[in-house]
Amino acid sequence: MLNNKVILLTGGTEGIGFECAKAYEKAGAMIGIISNSAESIQQASLQLNAKNVHYIKADVANAAEVEQAVQETISKFGKIDIVHNNAGIANPSKALHETNDDEWERLFAVNVKGIYHTTRFALNELKNNKGNILNTSSLVGDIGQEIHAAYSATKGAINALTKSMALDYAPIGIRVNAVAPAGVWTPMLRNWSTQQPNPELIAAYLDGIHVLGYCPEGDVVADACLFMVSDMARFITGCILPVTGGAELGYRKNLYKVNSEKAVTNIG
Known part of the structure; x- marks a missing residue:
């Protein structure tokens, strides 16, 4: 499906990104x-x-490092056909008023500004090759999430950004889409699970919020990403594709409680 295509993939060594790389x-x-x-x-x-x-060690929040990464990729492979903006961070899990300036700035610098940087420096390559851009969003960008306001805001921004980019770049032949998972078993989610008051109940909770009955591994998202960046999706742009097992259809956030006041809703 991707013979002779060159992909610039951010956050591609762990979790969903690594499954996409494979x-x-x-x-x-x-x-x-x-x-x-x-x-x-x-x-x-x-x-x-x-x-x-x-492999390129770089911080997507740093413009100069991203510019260098784009040039390295072109030097190595001769071109860039696809940019997949997957890099992202989730911490902190806090209400808005509890989030400090540094936490807020870092979340937006990585999750949103990283997309700005890759697009800015790779756009000419994508234009020349009639390429496409894929952004990794989250279901919480659409439905919100308790005690995770800043993170949810970054994913909502990615959704709006994806659609605006799709409009801007359609005239030059570039498609722009996003995938929006719900819960996915990644190292980050597994680590988060161990930090909860009743970690032995987290797996059942995460299975329960998905209508299909289980919390998946990252390969299910990778399969959707493979389709979206391939020519099979050549007439799809501006799409925020849910890869959620139907979680948005029956979001059952009352299945597990951290305490009497707050539900665990750390998905996406």
């Missing part, structure tokens, strides 16, 4: 992967074909 590489793509973690780059490099993958 799916893209299997489908024939060459991938420039941006990660800010040397350790996760090392771990990922043990599992992916080194011939087809180029």
Whole structure:
């Protein structure tokens, strides 16, 4: 599906991003992967074909580092056809008034401004190659989330940004879409689960909020991403694709309580 395509993938060494990297590489793509973690780059490099993958240690919130990463990818593979903006952070899990300035700024710098940086520096390549952009959003960008206001706001911003970008770039042949998961078992979510007052109940809670009855692994999102960046989705743009197991249809947030006042709703 992706033979001879070159993908710039941010946050591609862990969780959903790593599952996407595996799916893209299997489908024939060459991938420039941006990660800010040397350790996760090392771990990922043990599992992916080194011939087809180029790792770049960079922070998507830093314009100069993203510009360099774009140039490195072009130098390595000759072009960029697709940008998948997957890098994101979720901390802190707090109400708005409890979120401090640094936490707010970092969330928006990584989750939203990172998209600005990759688009700014890769746009000419995408224009030349009639490429496309995929952003990783979340169901909470649409329905909100308790005690996670700033994170939810970044995902809502990504949804609006995706649609605006789709309008702006359609005339030059660039599609722009997003995927919006609900709960997905990633290292970040597993770590979060262990920190809850009753971690033994979290798995049942996460299974329960999905109408299909289970919280998936990242491969289900990767399969949807593979379709969206491929030519099979050539007439789809401005779409926020839910990959949620139907969670938005029957959002049962009363299945598990942290305490008498707050429900655990850490999804997406």
